[in-house]
Amino acid sequence: xxxxxxxxxxxxxxxxxxxxxxxxKGTPKLTQLPGQRVPVGGTGEQPNLDTKPFTPxxxxxxxxxxxxxxxxxxxxxxxxxxxxxxxxxxxxxLKSYTVHFAFDSAVVKKGxxxxxxxxxxALATTAANKLLIEGNCDERGxxxxxxxxxxxxxxxxxxALVKAGVSADRIRTISYGKDKPVDPGHDEAAxxxxxxGDFILLLxxxxx
Amino acid sequence: MKKNICNLVTIGLxxxxxxGARAQEIRIENTIKIVGxxxxxxxxxDGFTGEAAEVLKFDLYVQGFSFVTPEAAQFLxxxxxxxxxxxxxxxxxxxxxxxxxxxxxxxxRRQAHAFANDIVQTIxxxxxxxxTKIAFKSQPSGFGGGEIYVADFDGYGAQxxxxxRAIAAKPAWVPHQLALYYTxxxxxxxxxxxxxxxxxQRRVVAGYSGLNTSASxxxxxxKLAMVLSKSGSPNIWIANADGSNLKHLTTGIEDSSPCWSAxxxxxxxxxxxxxxxxxxxxxxxxxxxxxxxxxxxxNPTEPDxxxxxxxxxxxxxxxxxxxxxxxxxxxxxxxxxxxxxxxxWAPNSRTLVFNHETGHRQLLSVLDxxxxxxxxxxxxxxSNSQPAWAK
Numbered sequence: 001x002x003x004x005x006x007x008x009x010x011x012x013x014x015x016x017x018x019x020x021x022x023x024x025k026g027t028p029k030l031t032q033l034p035g036q037r038v039p040v041g042g043t044g045e046q047p048n049l050d051t052k053p054f055t056p057x058x059x060x061x062x063x064x065x066x067x068x069x070x071x072x073x074x075x076x077x078x079x080x081x082x083x084x085x086x087x088x089x090x091x092x093x094l095k096s097y098t099v100h101f102a103f104d105s106a107v108v109k110k111g112x113x114x115x116x117x118x119x120x121x122a123l124a125t126t127a128a129n130k131l132l133i134e135g136n137c138d139e140r141g142x143x144x145x146x147x148x149x150x151x152x153x154x155x156x157x158x159x160a161l162v163k164a165g166v167s168a169d170r171i172r173t174i175s176y177g178k179d180k181p182v183d184p185g186h187d188e189a190a191x192x193x194x195x196x197g198d199f200i201l202l203l204x205x206x207x208x
Numbered sequence: 209m210k211k212n213i214c215n216l217v218t219i220g221l222x223x224x225x226x227x228g229a230r231a232q233e234i235r236i237e238n239t240i241k242i243v244g245x246x247x248x249x250x251x252x253x254d255g256f257t258g259e260a261a262e263v264l265k266f267d268l269y270v271q272g273f274s275f276v277t278p279e280a281a282q283f284l285x286x287x288x289x290x291x292x293x294x295x296x297x298x299x300x301x302x303x304x305x306x307x308x309x310x311x312x313x314x315x316x317r318r319q320a321h322a323f324a325n326d327i328v329q330t331i332x333x334x335x336x337x338x339x340t341k342i343a344f345k346s347q348p349s350g351f352g353g354g355e356i357y358v359a360d361f362d363g364y365g366a367q368x369x370x371x372x373r374a375i376a377a378k379p380a381w382v383p384h385q386l387a388l389y390y391t392x393x394x395x396x397x398x399x400x401x402x403x404x405x406x407x408x409q410r411r412v413v414a415g416y417s418g419l420n421t422s423a424s425x426x427x428x429x430x431k432l433a434m435v436l437s438k439s440g441s442p443n444i445w446i447a448n449a450d451g452s453n454l455k456h457l458t459t460g461i462e463d464s465s466p467c468w469s470a471x472x473x474x475x476x477x478x479x480x481x482x483x484x485x486x487x488x489x490x491x492x493x494x495x496x497x498x499x500x501x502x503x504x505x506x507n508p509t510e511p512d513x514x515x516x517x518x519x520x521x522x523x524x525x526x527x528x529x530x531x532x533x534x535x536x537x538x539x540x541x542x543x544x545x546x547x548x549x550x551x552x553w554a555p556n557s558r559t560l561v562f563n564h565e566t567g568h569r570q571l572l573s574v575l576d577x578x579x580x581x582x583x584x585x586x587x588x589x590x591s592n593s594q595p596a597w598a599k
Contacts, residue, residue: 076440078439079417081397143593144422147421148419148435155441159440
């Protein structure tokens with residue numbers, strides 16, 4: 001251990017120093033602190049620093065290319081993100097079909113099924129168009145819990161669309177948790193609007 | 209109080225030798241500590257003013273000390289912060305001087321933190337937390353875009369790690385390294401980044417389709433636990449620190465917030481079992497999911513396992529959010545401590561940093577779980593949350 005290696009020579013040095021100076025028992029120790037703080041990313045004083053070589057990503061140049069382990073029963077694995085690269089977002093086209101959820105629930109309510117059907121119908125008209133589903137939550141619930149809840153809402157809508165005949169390859173999901181409210185208020189009127197799945201139409205990039 | 213600064217040249221050497229000598233003395237440990245009900249250690253602080261006094265009071269308060277008159281004190285702390293910090297600790301009954309130290313270099317703040325550390329080591333026989341760091345996220349408006357910050361544990365000296373102006377979340381330290389993992393929407397998707405603070409370099413380690421978030425690093429720094437939804441729903445996955453060797457660990461219906469046990473053998477996480485939100489643990493090798501006993505509190509989330517392995521802190525939601533602590537072995541019911549969420553243990557396994565809402569703004573606080581003493585440590589504008597204590 002490093003400490004032992006340091007202690008022995010230092011103790012010897014101390015004995016020598018004490019003999020030379022004749023310090024009395026009770027001499028205060030003086031602790032030399034390292035220099036002033038440096039900006040993050042600098043190379044100066046830092047406690048417990050990067051000591052191990054680390055090359056995150058090197059072993060995994062294409063994160064989306066990893067073999068997919070067995071999926072949950074009844075769940076459809078998500079489509080590769082590269083399939084949506086460069087597509088143009090149209091947030092208006094399907095705006096009226098936004099689906100709302102009950103508190104702390106990712107279940108698509110019966111009354112919302114017509115919105116899902118309408119989105120499926122809209123996608124059926126143009127094969128080149130795809131879909132982004134944005135899952136959102138109200139401000140109650142902790143941040144990371146809500147980030148997962150938003151994803152579960154988007155995933156539930158995705159499963160419903162797949163059931164309605166939309167190819168899973170055409171659907172991308174994203175959760176904003178409670179980070180993207182449509183109404184920043186702090187009452188049920190705002191919360192009920194914020195517990196939602198928004199449908200964003202994705203159009204092929206220009207010139208394609 | 210006798211001050212005996214004899215020879216400043218010998219200091220570093222004296223510190224090592226005295227530490228060696230102290231180890232041979234008989235030390236009677238007072239180990240009976242009950243979460244939320246332990247009495248603070250009464251000390252009298254004398255001679256310090258301004259910044260040095262402020263630092264000493266903050267550091268000692270959140271590590272279980274209280275400040276009383278010399279008559280009521282068990283230990284007398286005397287010294288000065290004029291120019292540089294020096295001070296001593298005396299056992300009031302035996303009149304024995306237990307510590308006598310002077311500090312130079314760095315800033316007065318750091319000298320005072322170093323003295324606080326030596327006081328804690330002398331009286332509690334445990335390393336102090338005075339010179340430790342936290343990371344957290346800060347959002348100007350309380351939602352949406354923000355940045356990851358790093359600061360001293362008392363909130364001073366905050367520095368932005370990211371400049372993405374994107375949603376950022378859940379920083380996690382690599383143990384014993386100046387490096388973080390965090391979630392960022394910088395690539396228009398919640399992805400997990402590794403960011404070396406010493407080189408400034410960062411890389412995506414989990415950028416799969418769907419959700420990539422809630423990274424937690426194993427105690428030896430070699431593995432990651434995280435939440436991914438690539439298989440169709442958010443579950444707990446583990447991987448090597450660089451993101452390779454990915455393994456699907458859980459298939460619960462509402463999994464979130466993984467953390468590591470101190471021995472690196474278990475992942476504790478929040479889930480839903482039989483229609484109830486629960487905390488559970490699963491071996492990193494996979495296999496059965498064990499439900500943890502959180503009797504008496506509802507909706508537990510965000511577990512954090514203490515570095516000494518003894519405790520699990522978590523958030524419960526019963527109307528409001530509360531910080532709770534329970535023995536990791538399930539031998540006692542959780543204790544509800546204070547209003548707040550997102551608890552993260554200090555290296556001392558007794559102090560937590562967490563956030564709590566005041567006027568729709570999240571503020572950071574530091575809490576000593578044994579005495580239930582806490583102080584705010586927010587010194588950054590905006591809403592500050594998801595603190596992580598460097599270990």
